[in-house]
Amino acid sequence: MSSTSLVLIAVAVVVVIAIVVALAIHSQQQARRRRLLRERFGPEYDRLVTATGSTAKAERELEARQKRAARFNIRALSRDEQIRFTARWQQVQSEFVDDPKASLGHADELLGEVMTARGYPVQDFDQRSADLSVDHPVVVQHYHAAHGIALSHKKGETTTEDLRQAMIHYRALFEDLVSDATSVTPARVDVPHAAE
Secondary structure, eight states, X not given: OOXXXXXXXXXXXXXXXXXXXXXXXXXXXXXXXXXXXHHHHTHHHHHHHHHHTOHHHHHHHHHHHXXXXXXXOOOOOOHHHHHHHHHXXXXXXXXXXXXXXXXXXXXXXXXXXXXXXXXOOOOSHHHHHHHHHHHOTTTHHHHHHHHHHHHHHHTXXXXXXXXXXXXXXXXXXXXXXXXXXXXXXXXXXXXXXOOO
């Protein structure tokens, strides 16, 4: 074998080794990225993978949410705001006894006001829930569940018990948003009616 052949073989071996190392590093980075997203978003990660039908699409969406949310100026509510919003929430809950349908709409409106006061941009439901998922990945599942019930209610497909469940879901989100915490440690949560 000539020295030129040996050099070409050595170069080919080095190139193959470099490609294998680069692929291994890339694979490790993807696994780490996936693990961090799963830890950060908890059940929202799984919900979005199911909704999009693709892990890659879901991960791109979650990363875009993080970038969007990084521009927000999220703040805790003042003690006076907490007291005022809590009093209004109690009024909405009391209204449920006499008019469950109206109280469901009022609960959603109040959540929008709390989100605005905290610094979240309030647009349509999909954008609200996406924005909330960055800092509140567990309780946003309650928001999805309540919203799903509200949509069924508009079609006349709900019972008073369904509306009560929606209020419970709204309350979980309300309590989290009104508290001093700006984020929640993700955990698995079993929320019925979470599908849209």
